[in-house]
Amino acid sequence: xxxxxxILFLFLSIxxxxxxxxxxxxxxxxxxxxxxxxxPGKEYPQVNSQGYARFKIEAPQAxxxxxxxGLGGAKGGTPLTKGDDGFWTGTTxxxxxxxxxxxxxxIDGGVFNDPGACNYYGSVRWESGIEIPAHDQDFYALKxxxxxxxxxxLFPSPSTKTSRRAFVYTPPGYGADKSKRYxxxxxxxxxxxxxxxWSNQGHANLIMDxxxxxxxxxPFIIVMTYGxxxxxxxxxxxxxxxxxxxxxxxxxxxxxxxxxxxxxxDQPHRAMAGLSMxxxxxxxxxxxxxxxxxxxxxxxxxxxxxEEIKDKSKVKxxxxxxxxxxxxxxxxxxxEDMKAAGFNAVSYVSENTAHEFLTWRRxxxxxAPLLFKD
Amino acid sequence: xxxxxxILFLFLSIxxxxxxxxxxxxxxxxxxxxxxxxxPGKEYPQVNSQGYARFKIEAPQAxxxxxxxGLGGAKGGTPLTKGDDGFWTGTTxxxxxxxxxxxxxxIDGGVFNDPGACNYYGSVRWESGIEIPAHDQDFYALKxxxxxxxxxxLFPSPSTKTSRRAFVYTPPGYGADKSKRYxxxxxxxxxxxxxxxWSNQGHANLIMDxxxxxxxxxPFIIVMTYGxxxxxxxxxxxxxxxxxxxxxxxxxxxxxxxxxxxxxxDQPHRAMAGLSMxxxxxxxxxxxxxxxxxxxxxxxxxxxxxEEIKDKSKVKxxxxxxxxxxxxxxxxxxxEDMKAAGFNAVSYVSENTAHEFLTWRRxxxxxAPLLFKD
Numbered sequence: 142x143x144x145x146x147x148i149l150f151l152f153l154s155i156x157x158x159x160x161x162x163x164x165x166x167x168x169x170x171x172x173x174x175x176x177x178x179x180x181p182g183k184e185y186p187q188v189n190s191q192g193y194a195r196f197k198i199e200a201p202q203a204x205x206x207x208x209x210x211g212l213g214g215a216k217g218g219t220p221l222t223k224g225d226d227g228f229w230t231g232t233t234x235x236x237x238x239x240x241x242x243x244x245x246x247x248i249d250g251g252v253f254n255d256p257g258a259c260n261y262y263g264s265v266r267w268e269s270g271i272e273i274p275a276h277d278q279d280f281y282a283l284k285x286x287x288x289x290x291x292x293x294x295l296f297p298s299p300s301t302k303t304s305r306r307a308f309v310y311t312p313p314g315y316g317a318d319k320s321k322r323y324x325x326x327x328x329x330x331x332x333x334x335x336x337x338x339w340s341n342q343g344h345a346n347l348i349m350d351x352x353x354x355x356x357x358x359x360p361f362i363i364v365m366t367y368g369x370x371x372x373x374x375x376x377x378x379x380x381x382x383x384x385x386x387x388x389x390x391x392x393x394x395x396x397x398x399x400x401x402x403x404x405x406x407d408q409p410h411r412a413m414a415g416l417s418m419x420x421x422x423x424x425x426x427x428x429x430x431x432x433x434x435x436x437x438x439x440x441x442x443x444x445x446x447x448e449e450i451k452d453k454s455k456v457k458x459x460x461x462x463x464x465x466x467x468x469x470x471x472x473x474x475x476x477e478d479m480k481a482a483g484f485n486a487v488s489y490v491s492e493n494t495a496h497e498f499l500t501w502r503r504x505x506x507x508x509a510p511l512l513f514k515d
Numbered sequence: 516x517x518x519x520x521x522i523l524f525l526f527l528s529i530x531x532x533x534x535x536x537x538x539x540x541x542x543x544x545x546x547x548x549x550x551x552x553x554x555p556g557k558e559y560p561q562v563n564s565q566g567y568a569r570f571k572i573e574a575p576q577a578x579x580x581x582x583x584x585g586l587g588g589a590k591g592g593t594p595l596t597k598g599d600d601g602f603w604t605g606t607t608x609x610x611x612x613x614x615x616x617x618x619x620x621x622i623d624g625g626v627f628n629d630p631g632a633c634n635y636y637g638s639v640r641w642e643s644g645i646e647i648p649a650h651d652q653d654f655y656a657l658k659x660x661x662x663x664x665x666x667x668x669l670f671p672s673p674s675t676k677t678s679r680r681a682f683v684y685t686p687p688g689y690g691a692d693k694s695k696r697y698x699x700x701x702x703x704x705x706x707x708x709x710x711x712x713w714s715n716q717g718h719a720n721l722i723m724d725x726x727x728x729x730x731x732x733x734p735f736i737i738v739m740t741y742g743x744x745x746x747x748x749x750x751x752x753x754x755x756x757x758x759x760x761x762x763x764x765x766x767x768x769x770x771x772x773x774x775x776x777x778x779x780x781d782q783p784h785r786a787m788a789g790l791s792m793x794x795x796x797x798x799x800x801x802x803x804x805x806x807x808x809x810x811x812x813x814x815x816x817x818x819x820x821x822e823e824i825k826d827k828s829k830v831k832x833x834x835x836x837x838x839x840x841x842x843x844x845x846x847x848x849x850x851e852d853m854k855a856a857g858f859n860a861v862s863y864v865s866e867n868t869a870h871e872f873l874t875w876r877r878x879x880x881x882x883a884p885l886l887f888k889d
Binding site: 180252256 | 573575668
C-alpha cells in the first residue's frame, strides 16, 4: 500500500463524520431529479449531481418537520421550511456520500416516513430510502442481460417452532439442467435489518446477474435469511447468543436448501458472509463450524486473527472489507497478518463510503469472483 | 338459492356502507392485541375480538391526527385524541369487516403511514395495512405443511423497453422432477396495486400451500405481474387501453414463463383471473385471446355475457365472485345466464365482506379447486 493512500485514508477518516459541518455555502447545481427509490410517480425526494438531497413534504398545519439525513446525528438532520402551499421543503446542507441511505422524518415530534420514498427495513423499522447516484452504479444497474430469480422460501424450523422465511438467488439458467449443481453463499444482513435487505437495498441479484453476464464469475446460489433469531435490544449486542441463529442456519436452513435446490452440498462449496452484525455472526459461526463453510467474508463486520483458526487447511478464503470512512487500516492490517500466517486472504476498501450499503454492494462485487474458484 | 338468503343479502347490501353510522354505544371488549401485520415488536395498531381497531401514534406537537379507517370516507375516519404522554390514541366507532384493510394517517393535514404497521401497495402508494382476524382465517394461515416458493423474475419486455418484474408461485416439490409439468394461472391485482399484492396482502402462496396439503387441488403455478402498464390516473379508467398490458402479458411474459418454468404450455392448461381492475383486464384479454386462456375468473371485477364469447368450446370455466356488500345478485344472475347458455359457470359470494382482500382470498380458495380439472 502506498504512503499517500494511508494519508488519504486518515484524512477521510477524520473528515468522515464532519463532512457536513462546513460553514461556507457552496453553489448548489440545479439539476435535481427524483430519487430512483421513490414510490411510482412521486417527484420528491430529489437528488442532484453533487449529491445534495432535497425534500418536499405536505403537512399544512405542522409546527416542525425535520429529515433525519444531512447534518449528521449530532446536528439533528435537515430541518424543512414551510411554504405558503402547505408543503415543507429543504435541502441537505452538504452533499451526501454516494449510494443508499436510510432516513425518516420527524413531524411535530413523532417519527414517520417520507410519503414520497419507498421503504427499506433497517434500524428495526421500515425506514425511508434514498439513493445518491454513485459514479460506479453500473455494476448494480438493471440491464438487458439474463436475470436470475429471487425465490422466497418458507422452511421448517423446529428449534423456533415456526416456518421461517429466506430468499434464495438462483442464477440465470438455474434448473434447466438438473445435473448442473451450484455452490452456495449464505449472506447475512446487519443489525436492525432483515432477510429483505440484500436484494432490496443491496441489489445482490443484479450484482450477480451483471457479473455472470460479463463472465467474471462462475454462477453460484445465494441464500439470505433473518439473523436476529433471538431479539437484540439497543445496546444488547454484547450479550448476543449465537446458538439460536446457528441452529436455524446450520441444522435447519442448510439441510433444507441442499434438499430442495441443485447445490453442491459440501464444505468446499459453501461460503458465509455478512455485513456488520452479520459479519459478527459469520465470524462466530465459521469458527464454530469449520466443517460447514470454507470461504469466510466479513463486510464492515470485524476481522479474523490467525490464532482463531484451528485447521488452516479447511479455509479456502478470508475476505474482509469496509468503507474508507470506517476502519480501513485495521482491516488491511488484519489481512496482512492472515497472509503472513499462510491464509488466502483478501481485503477491500470502498472509497468514500461509510457503514452503508454502497460499501456492501461493492464488497459483494469484489468478493464474488474470489469464491469457489476451483 | 334460498329465499332467506336473498333477503339477507339485500339487508347486508343496504347495511354495507352504513355499518358505522350507528349512534348507540356498544360495549367494547377489552381484549385488544397487536395486529398481525404490525412491524416487528410494535404494539399498535391493535384489534379486538369484535373487530374494533385501536391506534396509538406519537406526535407530541401535532394539532390533529386522524386515521382514515373506521367511519367510512364521508365521516373522515377515526380522529385520535392526544394524551399527556404525547401519544395520540383512538378506537374505531364500530367493528370493522373481517380481513385486510388499507389505511393511512393524516397528521396536521399531511398523509403519512402508521409507524407501527407494515406497508402494502394500494391506491398508488404504500399504505399501512391492518388485519381483522377472520373466523375462517385458517385457510390462509402459515402452517407446518410443505411450502411452495414465490419467485421474483425479471423478464425482458421489448414493448416497454425494460426488464419487468413478476412473481411466480411454484408449488411444493416443483422442480424435483423435470418431467412433471404444471398448468398456470395468471392472476392480476387491482387498480393502484401492483404485482406484490397477491402474495403480500392476498397470501396466495399460503392459500395454495394449504389447499395442496389438504389434497383439495392439483398443484399449479401462479404468475402475478404489474397490470397498469400504461398509467391510469384517477377517474381515467374509462379511457384505459388494454393493448400495452396485453402485449406484455401474451407476447412477452407467457413465452418467458413457458420457456423458463415446467409449464404445460397450451390453452387448456392456462387460466386468467383478476380482481377489480384486474377483472376488467381479464375480461378484455380473455375475449381478445380465446386461443391463449381456457379458464376465466373475475373477482369483484365485472361479469361475462354469453353473447361476448364467440367459441364456447374453447372455454372450460367461467368463475365470477364478489363480496356480499358488493353486487352479489348481479354476479349470481350473470352466472345463471352463462349456465343457461351452456357454459361451465360458477359464482361465489364472500359473506360480510366488501371490495377488499378477504373477498379475494376467499375467491381464490373457491376458484383453485375448479381449475384444470381434467
